[in-house]
Amino acid sequence: MSVLVVGSVALDNVRTPYGEVKESLGGSCCYASVAASYFAPTAIVGVVGGDFPKRHLALLDRHGIDRQGLQVEKGGRTFRWTGYYEYEMSQAHTLNTELNVFADFRPEIPEALRRSEFLLLGNIDPDLQMEVLRQMKRPKLVLIDTMNFWIGGKREALLRVMKQCDVALLNDAEARQLCDTPSLHKAAKRLLQLGLKRVVIKKGENGCLVVSASDVFTAPAYLLEVIRDPTGAGDTFAGGFIGYLAGAKRLDDATFRKAVVVGTAMASFTVQDFSLKRLDRLEMPEIQERCARVRAQAEIPAVRLTARRKPVLG
Amino acid sequence: MSVLVVGSVALDNVRTPYGEVKESLGGSCCYASVAASYFAPTAIVGVVGGDFPKRHLALLDRHGIDRQGLQVEKGGRTFRWTGYYEYEMSQAHTLNTELNVFADFRPEIPEALRRSEFLLLGNIDPDLQMEVLRQMKRPKLVLIDTMNFWIGGKREALLRVMKQCDVALLNDAEARQLCDTPSLHKAAKRLLQLGLKRVVIKKGENGCLVVSASDVFTAPAYLLEVIRDPTGAGDTFAGGFIGYLAGAKRLDDATFRKAVVVGTAMASFTVQDFSLKRLDRLEMPEIQERCARVRAQAEIPAVRLTARRKPVLG
Numbered sequence: 001m002s003v004l005v006v007g008s009v010a011l012d013n014v015r016t017p018y019g020e021v022k023e024s025l026g027g028s029c030c031y032a033s034v035a036a037s038y039f040a041p042t043a044i045v046g047v048v049g050g051d052f053p054k055r056h057l058a059l060l061d062r063h064g065i066d067r068q069g070l071q072v073e074k075g076g077r078t079f080r081w082t083g084y085y086e087y088e089m090s091q092a093h094t095l096n097t098e099l100n101v102f103a104d105f106r107p108e109i110p111e112a113l114r115r116s117e118f119l120l121l122g123n124i125d126p127d128l129q130m131e132v133l134r135q136m137k138r139p140k141l142v143l144i145d146t147m148n149f150w151i152g153g154k155r156e157a158l159l160r161v162m163k164q165c166d167v168a169l170l171n172d173a174e175a176r177q178l179c180d181t182p183s184l185h186k187a188a189k190r191l192l193q194l195g196l197k198r199v200v201i202k203k204g205e206n207g208c209l210v211v212s213a214s215d216v217f218t219a220p221a222y223l224l225e226v227i228r229d230p231t232g233a234g235d236t237f238a239g240g241f242i243g244y245l246a247g248a249k250r251l252d253d254a255t256f257r258k259a260v261v262v263g264t265a266m267a268s269f270t271v272q273d274f275s276l277k278r279l280d281r282l283e284m285p286e287i288q289e290r291c292a293r294v295r296a297q298a299e300i301p302a303v304r305l306t307a308r309r310k311p312v313l314g
Numbered sequence: 315m316s317v318l319v320v321g322s323v324a325l326d327n328v329r330t331p332y333g334e335v336k337e338s339l340g341g342s343c344c345y346a347s348v349a350a351s352y353f354a355p356t357a358i359v360g361v362v363g364g365d366f367p368k369r370h371l372a373l374l375d376r377h378g379i380d381r382q383g384l385q386v387e388k389g390g391r392t393f394r395w396t397g398y399y400e401y402e403m404s405q406a407h408t409l410n411t412e413l414n415v416f417a418d419f420r421p422e423i424p425e426a427l428r429r430s431e432f433l434l435l436g437n438i439d440p441d442l443q444m445e446v447l448r449q450m451k452r453p454k455l456v457l458i459d460t461m462n463f464w465i466g467g468k469r470e471a472l473l474r475v476m477k478q479c480d481v482a483l484l485n486d487a488e489a490r491q492l493c494d495t496p497s498l499h500k501a502a503k504r505l506l507q508l509g510l511k512r513v514v515i516k517k518g519e520n521g522c523l524v525v526s527a528s529d530v531f532t533a534p535a536y537l538l539e540v541i542r543d544p545t546g547a548g549d550t551f552a553g554g555f556i557g558y559l560a561g562a563k564r565l566d567d568a569t570f571r572k573a574v575v576v577g578t579a580m581a582s583f584t585v586q587d588f589s590l591k592r593l594d595r596l597e598m599p600e601i602q603e604r605c606a607r608v609r610a611q612a613e614i615p616a617v618r619l620t621a622r623r624k625p626v627l628g
Contacts, residue, residue, distance in 0.1 A: 041625075062624075064625040064626070065627070066627070067627075088496040090496075182403070182404075184519070189539075203520060205498070206517060207520075216537055216611055217611065218535075218612050219612075220534075220612075223499050223523075223530055223532065225497065225500060254615045258615055261614055262619075284621035287619060288618075292617070295614040297531065298531075298532050298534075298614055300533070300571060300572075300575055300608070301571055302609065303602070303606070303609070305353070305598055305601060305605070308353060308561070310376075310378030312375075313381075
């Protein structure tokens with residue numbers, strides 16, 4: 001079945017201790033769609049300006065990504081983000097955000113894409129996420145991503161759209177903020193009460209916590225000694241996750257666990273190089289091998305205990 | 315084989331959002347030895363004052379813990395710790411520490427205990443840890459615990475004693491501080507270069523990372539909705555871990571993974587009540603079941619991927 005990704009398309013200027021890139025391909029739409037495209041037919045809805053480089057369009061084409069929903073504002077400039085990461089790579093520092101054509105983005109889903117079965121609502125204004133949902137024709141699964149900016153500024157609208165979704169994707173700080181509790185387990189349970197079927201709480205290098213009514217799953221992150229550029233890790237995770245689900249035969253707890261591992265594996269490739277460089281040239285055997293490594297890293301042998309009679313003392 | 319635990323014996327005054335206890339049994343020696351006693355014969359070396367309550371000695375006796383190495387300073391007062399935890403339970407706030415007889419503690423290992431095969435060097439002055447090691451007769455495995463206080467103040471002495479140990483136990487902040495890197499994976503590798511065979515980095519609710527020359531293992535914490543009192547979780551983990559190893563037939567990577575799960579399970583019981591209340595009355599079937607739950611929570615089904623031919627576009 002097919003995946004539709006709605007989100008940002010950006011030109012990124014990123015500096016990390018391992019180097020620097022300028023005007024490189026970025027944005028949630030690009031990371032997520034390329035990741036998903038390895039597992040299912042994938043389309044995007046987003047917006048770019050007339051300055052958007054042809055080489056970036058060529059990259060999307062190379063992955064067979066349907067871009068009929070990518071609006072091109074000829075007279076406008078593409079969304080740009082400039083930031084850096086220091087020694088401690090878990091925190092992005094923003095130097096400059098130019099929304100440009102993204103500021104007036106109104107997602108329009110082309111008729112042919114309205115029947116996409118798997119929808120990834122990338123991190124945009126919750127009101128726009130709701131407009132996307134209204135245009136869709138009964139998607140089988142809706143995955144919603146968000147960020148602290150909307151939790152703080154548009155909480156009610158965000159909760160309204162979340163109620164219409166199946167799976168929510170948040171990081172740990174966002175889950176705590178949205179649910180007003182330090183316990184991630186409690187936060188997840190509260191989100192399930194909203195009507196969500198599953199909650200995925202991302203914890204960076206600590207993996208993620210996935211909770212449904214019938215399952216609690218703690219997944220590891222894949223351990224890498226060198227992370228060159230963390231940009232896009234979360235979006236890649238989301239794309240790999242929904243792409244795997246769209247290609248799967250069923251949607252039970254075990255399938256979701258596997259989808260988390262596929263998302264984790266895909267994200268681990270993204271952070272090994274800048275922009276989409278690594279994601280652009282993956283082969284299925286190496287994805288398969290990375291998934292096996294994630295699994296091996298977390299594997300627990302069965303523990304069998306026998307009662308021991310303690311001596312009576314004193 | 316038998317376990318010897320060297321560390322603190324304390325009277326704790328603890329307040330959490332779930333209640334309060336006064337003069338309750340605490341200290342690394344007590345949590346660790348009671349946890350270990352479920353799996354192997356266990357002895358302690360520590361010090362208390364003449365004021366140490368008989369009911370606490372009775373608890374140790376109930377678990378068959380050999381306390382010939384517990385020095386009783388008749389005229390002195392027992393080590394006391396007063397602290398509290400707030401809503402966010404991951405951080406202990408100390409109100410008062412009275413070292414009392416613990417200030418002049420010089421561990422003396424009784425002759426009969428010097429041949430203990432498994433030694434847990436609890437968090438005490440690294441010079442004292444070294445003195446303990448000197449008194450031992452070729453232990454099979456030495457597990458060393460420490461804290462930020464010694465990493466900052468006695469770094470060289472700590473590194474010296476670590477070189478003589480097999481397994482080091484640190485939390486994430488301590489590992490970063492000791493190895494001067496934000497990457498826990500790198501920190502673990504640097505500690506292995508010291509001569510340690512295995513490093514266990516505890517990450518609280520995010521489980522732990524265990525690294526040896528041949529294995530990288532990410533273990534989850536057991537998810538609890540309610541944590542009543544986190545005091546002693548790390549020491550209980552250490553005790554369950556070394557106790558399981560002492561009772562095991564071999565010491566390969568798989569056995570260490572199981573020992574981590576047993577430590578995790580035991581710690582999850584400790585935090586469900588104050589002091590050693592829960593740890594005092596465990597039955598083997600519930601420990602076995604908790605281990606199975608930890609395992610189920612982290613279990614990853616095998617992922618099988620098939621290459622997808624992407625359409626040629628553009």
